[in-house]
Amino acid sequence: MKLEIKQNVLLEHLNYVIRGISTKNLRPILNCIKFELTDEGLYLMSTDSEISIKTFIDKKDINKIDTTxxxxxxGRYIYEIIRKLPDETINLEEVIDSKLYITTNNSSFTLNCSNVNEFPDLELEFNQNPIILNQKLFKTIINQTSFATSTSETRPVLTGINFKIEGNTLECTATDSYRLAVKKITLESNAVENSNIIIPTKNLNELVKLMNEDEEELEMHIFANKVVFKFGQITMMTRLISGTYPDTSKLIPETYELTMKVKYDDLYSAIDRASLLTNESDKNTIKFETTNDTAIISSNIPEIGNVEEKITVEKDNDSEIKIAFNSKFMMDAVKSLESEEIELMFNGEIKPIILKNVESDDLIQLILPIRTY
Amino acid sequence: MKLEIKQNVLLEHLNYVIRGISTKNLRPILNCIKFELTDEGLYLMSTDSEISIKTFIDKKDINKIDTTxxxxxxGRYIYEIIRKLPDETINLEEVIDSKLYITTNNSSFTLNCSNVNEFPDLELEFNQNPIILNQKLFKTIINQTSFATSTSETRPVLTGINFKIEGNTLECTATDSYRLAVKKITLESNAVENSNIIIPTKNLNELVKLMNEDEEELEMHIFANKVVFKFGQITMMTRLISGTYPDTSKLIPETYELTMKVKYDDLYSAIDRASLLTNESDKNTIKFETTNDTAIISSNIPEIGNVEEKITVEKDNDSEIKIAFNSKFMMDAVKSLESEEIELMFNGEIKPIILKNVESDDLIQLILPIRTY
Incomplete structure (x- = not known):
């Protein structure tokens, strides 16, 4: 292998694949990046066996391809070396004894290479009819649901996001069994086959970091035990979580005893301040209590002090609510709605609290109350 | 105590005193901030017994002083509460049962207070003839020397910076016994009394963070076991380290076998890249070797690879040098010189390396070589 390439071009693509290398030291080959130089261009690949990432630099973006x-x-060393080299042309050449020779005008690095045959197969297959999504929308879906995922390994299915595809509908669900986030999307065309899969949340978060801020399309190729995403020059594979995702559809009520509208800023900053006087051992409990068009949000830590915040609410009827919940869960839910005005729905103090944007039903957030009264 | 004050005014000053509260939980009173409201204004005070900070808000910056x-x-709670309140007028009032009542239009916090009499005396005395320094220059002194301080407690005197004042000269010295930084300053007027004190580096770093970017004066009041700094509305006390600081004056040679000039950018980035292939267990060793007007900077980790960097040097004679040193120490020293061109001085491969700015002798950096040849 021998080529000449601009530092910034190579670094951009190393930035993608570096996210796929293993950070554990179990199998040294998984800390590596594979370079594959063909007459069409340079492929860079990494895998930690949970996810695999492949990116492609077209020959038109390479100064010179000498020997494929x-x-x-x-991975860590080649990345740091290229990152610290000046923005000039870099020569990369495989020399005798499996060494990579990296040179610019004043710098020359020699790195020991690993055996190409030991590098695992990335399993980046494609199927004929992928699901097509807009990248920006996909990012939004993940940001609006992933925080509700469980981080505890006691129920592995809850550490992923459930993607359910039926016809032209995609429904994404995340829950840690205390709260629930459900986002519904209409696809541009019907899926050929219905799917019901669980994708590890941490891999989805890595995927989102690989995406640019543009409107480009994302292809989602679903297989029995993996899903392959393709966008721009990047291909990423993640394994799926096996198991059956709980049916959460019955958790969202069809009617509500009380619905109210409240301004995002008012609600968020009042809870933010009230949460200063809560503590984790007490589930960050805060109380929410209405009287006419005012809600009082309060909390206390007996040895420190207490707080009362007042906000204006617009209720759909005269009934009042007195309920307690986890302030952090509520702040996560409110933040995800990205709306100037938010709707809060209640069925008494022991039933789930539902939140949604006033203008749309695409995203539903659910929080279980904490019994304190 | 009862007053009305703008949120941003109070927060600015809480930002200063919050740095003085204890982060350990040994004596709860040291986690507190003391408010002292007089007819002249509001004093805020904190101390962790190592340092004490006091700041003053003049009555003209307070909306209303009701009851002194x-x-x-x-400290942590009042700081977070004020930080999260909107930029409005805040009412602070001491109410029965030693509680502080903090209110704005929609928020009301009640915080339990501690016993005023338990709060330690800050010992913020002043003497008649303080040393006067420019704040910006003081910051520079600390930034150019503090990195060379030892972080190990085996020799406590080396965890501080030595301030030696004789007549109109201030000499600041930091060393961890492998490297040395010496900065000399000419004071605007003679000190009334000569001093030779050791100030804990971590307290000096806290002090520097309290300073604004302006050219204001800093008063330094030196006592037997403490030093009190005064600038703007802030007063800060730090204890001194007792013990005798080693005499480092003889470590800096008077003559050199070889002196060379080198461009800052060339030297810094070459060492930065070469340091990628060093490791801490091996003291981050890199080699420096001249041939005519070229220096080769090289290093290697046998199992990973090696690097060679070339830079141009301008020597004062034909002799050559072959020497090894800690790349991190060299980068710290080079960075502190803030100069386009740097002078490196050598007396053979086992004697200290001296670095200075080409244009000035105010700052001397010394690094001991590592014997490898």
């Missing part, structure tokens, strides 16, 4: 070939080299 | 008085309240 493959090498496997330490 | 003193309270002591949890």
């Amino acid at each position: 070939g493959e090498i496997v080299v330490s | 008085g003193e309270i002591v309240v949890s």
Whole structure:
């Protein structure tokens, strides 16, 4: 393998694949990046066996392709070296004894290579009819649901986001069994096959970091035990979580005893301040209590002090609510709605609290109350 | 105590005193801030017994002083509460049962207060003839020397910066016994008394964070076991480290076998890249070797690879040098010089390396070489 390439071009693509290398030291080959130089361009690949990332630099973005070939080299070192080199042309050349020779005008690095044959197969297959999504919308889906995922390994299915595709509807669900986030999307065309899969949340968060801020399309290729995402020059595979995702559809009530509208800013900052006098051992409990068009949000830590915040609410009937909940869960839910005005729905003090944007039903947030009264 | 004050005014000053509260939980009173409201204005005070900070808000910056008085309240809580309140007028009032009542239009907090009498005396005395320094220059002194201080407690005197004042000269010295930084300053007027004190580096770093970017004066009041700094509305006390600081004056040679000039950018980035292939267990060793007007900077980790960087040097004679040193120490020293061109001085491969700015002798950096050849 021998080529000449601009530092900034190579660095941009190393920035993608570096996210796929293993940070554990169990199998040294998984800390490596594979370079595959063909007449069409340069492929960079990484895998930690949970996710695999592949990116492609077209020959038109490479100064000179001299000899095609493959090498496997330490990801962390090649990344740091290219990152610290000046924005000039870099020569990369495989030399005898499996070494990679990296040179610019004044710098020359020699890195030991690993055996190409030991590098695992990335399993980046595609199927004929992928689901097509807008990248920006996909990012929004993940940001609006992922925080509600469980981080505890006691129920592995809850550490992922459930993607349910039926016809032209995609429904994404995340829950840690104390709260629930459900986002519904209408696809541009019907899926050929219905799917019901669980994708690990941490891998989805990595995927989102790989995406640019543009409106480009994202292809989602679903298989029995993995899903392959393709966008721009990047392909990423993640394994799926096996198991059956709980049916959460019955948790969202069809009618409500009390619905109220409240301004986002008022609600968020009042809860933010009230949460200063809560503590984690007490589930960050705060109380919410209405009287006419005012809600009082209060909390206390007996040895420190207490707080009372007043906000204006617009109720749909004369009934009042007195309820307690986890302030952090409520702030996560409110933030995800990205709306100037928010709707809060209640069925008494022991039933779930539902939140949604006033203008749309796409996103539903649910929080279980805490019994204190 | 009862007053009305703008949120941003109070927050600015809480930002200063919050740095003085204890982060350990040994004596709860040291986690507190003391408020002292007089007819002249509001004093805020904190101390962790190592440092004490006092700041003053003049009555002209306070909307209304109602009842003077003193309270002591949890620093972390009052700081977070004021920080999260909107930029409006805040009412602070001491109410029965030693409680502080904090209110704005929609928020009301009640915080339990501690006993004012338990709050330690800050010992913020002044002497008649303080040393006068420019704040910006003081910041520079600390930034150019503090990194060379030891962080190990085995020799406590090396965890501070030595301030030696003789007549109109201030000499600041920091060393961890492997490297040395010496900065000399000419004072605007003679000190009334010569001093030779050791100030804890971590307290100096806190002091520097309290300073604004302006050219204001800093008063330094030196006592037997403490030093009190005064600038703007802020007074800060730090204890001194007792013991005798080692005499480092003889470590800096008077003559050199070889002196060379080198461009800052060339030297810094070459060492930065070479340091990628060093490791801490091996003291981050890199080699520096001249041939005519070229220096080769090299390093290697046998199992990973090696690097060679070339830079141009301008020597004062034909002799050559072959020497090894800690790349991190060299980068710290080079960075502190803030100069386009740097002078490196050598007396053979086992004697200290000296660095200075080409244009001035105010700051001398010394690094001990590592024997490898």
